[in-house]
Amino acid sequence: MAKRIDVSGLTAYYGNFRAIDDISMTVEPRSVTAFIGPSGCGKSTFLRTLNRMHEVTAGGRVEGKVMLDDEDLYGPGVDPVSVRRTIGMVFQRPNPFPTMSIYDNVAAGLRLNGEHRKKDLDEVVERSLKGANLWNEVKDRLNRPGSGLSGGQQQRLCIARAIAVEPQVLLMDEPCSALDPISTLAIEDLIGELKSRFTIVIVTHNMQQAARVSDRTAFFNLAEVGAPGKLVEIDDTERIFSNPSVQATEDYISGRFG
Amino acid sequence: MAIETPSATAGPTGPPASPASAKGATRKGDRIFLGLSRGSGITLLVIMAAIAVFLTWRAALAISADEASFLTSFEWDANATPPRFGIAVLAFGTVVSSIIAMVLAVPVAVGIALFISHYAPRKLATPLGYVIDLLAAVPSIVYGLWGALFLVPHLTGLYTWLDEYLGWTHIFRYEGGAARSLFTVGILLAIMILPIVTNVSREVFRQSPKMQEEAALALGATRWEVIRMSVLPFGRSGVISASMLGLGRALGETMAVATVLSPSFLIKASLLQPGGGTFAQNIAAGFKEAGGMGRDALIASGLVLFVITLLVNGAARLIIARRKEYSGANA
Numbered sequence A: 001m002a003k004r005i006d007v008s009g010l011t012a013y014y015g016n017f018r019a020i021d022d023i024s025m026t027v028e029p030r031s032v033t034a035f036i037g038p039s040g041c042g043k044s045t046f047l048r049t050l051n052r053m054h055e056v057t058a059g060g061r062v063e064g065k066v067m068l069d070d071e072d073l074y075g076p077g078v079d080p081v082s083v084r085r086t087i088g089m090v091f092q093r094p095n096p097f098p099t100m101s102i103y104d105n106v107a108a109g110l111r112l113n114g115e116h117r118k119k120d121l122d123e124v125v126e127r128s129l130k131g132a133n134l135w136n137e138v139k140d141r142l143n144r145p146g147s148g149l150s151g152g153q154q155q156r157l158c159i160a161r162a163i164a165v166e167p168q169v170l171l172m173d174e175p176c177s178a179l180d181p182i183s184t185l186a187i188e189d190l191i192g193e194l195k196s197r198f199t200i201v202i203v204t205h206n207m208q209q210a211a212r213v214s215d216r217t218a219f220f221n222l223a224e225v226g227a228p229g230k231l232v233e234i235d236d237t238e239r240i241f242s243n244p245s246v247q248a249t250e251d252y253i254s255g256r257f258g
Numbered sequence B: 001m002a003i004e005t006p007s008a009t010a011g012p013t014g015p016p017a018s019p020a021s022a023k024g025a026t027r028k029g030d031r032i033f034l035g036l037s038r039g040s041g042i043t044l045l046v047i048m049a050a051i052a053v054f055l056t057w058r059a060a061l062a063i064s065a066d067e068a069s070f071l072t073s074f075e076w077d078a079n080a081t082p083p084r085f086g087i088a089v090l091a092f093g094t095v096v097s098s099i100i101a102m103v104l105a106v107p108v109a110v111g112i113a114l115f116i117s118h119y120a121p122r123k124l125a126t127p128l129g130y131v132i133d134l135l136a137a138v139p140s141i142v143y144g145l146w147g148a149l150f151l152v153p154h155l156t157g158l159y160t161w162l163d164e165y166l167g168w169t170h171i172f173r174y175e176g177g178a179a180r181s182l183f184t185v186g187i188l189l190a191i192m193i194l195p196i197v198t199n200v201s202r203e204v205f206r207q208s209p210k211m212q213e214e215a216a217l218a219l220g221a222t223r224w225e226v227i228r229m230s231v232l233p234f235g236r237s238g239v240i241s242a243s244m245l246g247l248g249r250a251l252g253e254t255m256a257v258a259t260v261l262s263p264s265f266l267i268k269a270s271l272l273q274p275g276g277g278t279f280a281q282n283i284a285a286g287f288k289e290a291g292g293m294g295r296d297a298l299i300a301s302g303l304v305l306f307v308i309t310l311l312v313n314g315a316a317r318l319i320i321a322r323r324k325e326y327s328g329a330n331a
């Protein structure tokens, strides 16, 4: 259920503005890869090129190659809709469908895939909510609206929604930035559990979080405001945090920056 | 209302640190503004109450003098002695023509609004929006003239076709003659309310939260599925409000109906036969020649129209309120 991502020479634009430039990296299956870097360096942009969400923003354009095992995501004839069905995404702010119940939120992806049998849906909803450590809190109110949950619960609901379709890869863009420390810990634990089944990429501004949850860490930077963001280095998290090969990485991690 | 609590007006510039200097200036302005807003509010209420009392009183005079059943009889001889009039035909005509208009206009309006907000490239969406804005500003008498001169002669083909396939229902039986029926009125009203319903719906759809649209996209939803999962549920109450605006216009439309319909005080089984009438059309047609009692009778019928409009709006509010907790307002 987990695949390797191989990016080579990836450049992304917003209209004429080049947001990220010539990025190449490999994301290992069944591991957690963290993206760190200063604000505006293109972490979210890069993340969104990995499931072809970048092109839904006005003027969004991508050059380069993204391979999911041996399938070129930007190859001719590849349907972005089917790419997004295999690569799930969790956003910075929890965004459950407010008009849907908790149950329907989790089942939404399955229904898109044409699964409508109640018994199968029930099973997957329960499994996904358990997988997202939310089952015990919501099992008595599955038919209540998802927007009635707390922020942390909503974010776990979004994770349940994303993993319900058994994606190959799970992309998370600062999934804890709107949450309190306890919900954050809950989600970090969850990431630790999920990595046995999924390839996970997480963007975070929290150094401790990157150090805690990730196996590998990629540091992005930009030369100046308005310049495109670049990948500085990617390495084992332990190494990045103890003995990075680039000085800028060490400066950023230790807070001596700019 | 926040005006009445001085602390609320202090804002970020008026912390308790410097009360003396800030107070004198804001207080005076506040008092003037408070006086003005309170004064105009009260004036408005008084005027409205006066109008309501006047209309109700005149209507009550007419209804108590009415020798026929005001709600159920099919006649309008308000100037006869004793006066005999009933609103059954008008209520039927008003409601039926408005229902036809809604059934035809709302789906089309929602479709156009979705096209502009979510499908059309910006180059096309902007001019299309302007055209629709423009259509909303066309005076209703122009629609009426167009209806009488163009729509009526050109609808006989559609009428014949409807008669051929749906004539057995009696509702769509057509026996020839000019297409000056409630059905034509409904079509014309549909065209007239289309712009306003489209415009309001478009604004609502445009404000549909990007976050939820992206959530749907990231799950692998196609554009239509995004609309179904996040845009339509979000826009639902807005579309209901938009439809109510349109319905309000359709219920009260006067000139366009008066130019197209050939009125009579009969309810026909077929919508395609000329005849019938609406409240507003009947008032416009009869007000000039009506004597004192005739006018009071027309006022009474106008009050019934008002009550119908109120009921419709109340029903819409109920629908919206019932779905409130799912509305996403707190998301």
Ligand SMILES: Nc1ncnc2c1ncn2[C@@H]1O[C@H](COP(=O)(O)OP(=O)(O)OP(=O)(O)O)[C@@H](O)[C@H]1O
Pocket (backbone or CB within 6 Å): A014, A017, A019, A037, A038, A039, A040, A041, A042, A043, A044, A045, A046, A057, A226, A229
């Ligand atoms: N929709 C957009 N249109 C135009 N430019 C954009 C858009 N979104 C982002 N950008 C620009 O692209 C660059 C990268 O932005 P991005 O959001 O990827 O940064 P980020 O690393 O995720 O920052 P943060 O840590 O603050 O989330 C920035 O210069 C930003 O201004």
Ligand SMILES: [Mg+2]
Pocket (backbone or CB within 6 Å): A043, A044, A045, A173
């Ligand atoms: Mg970001």
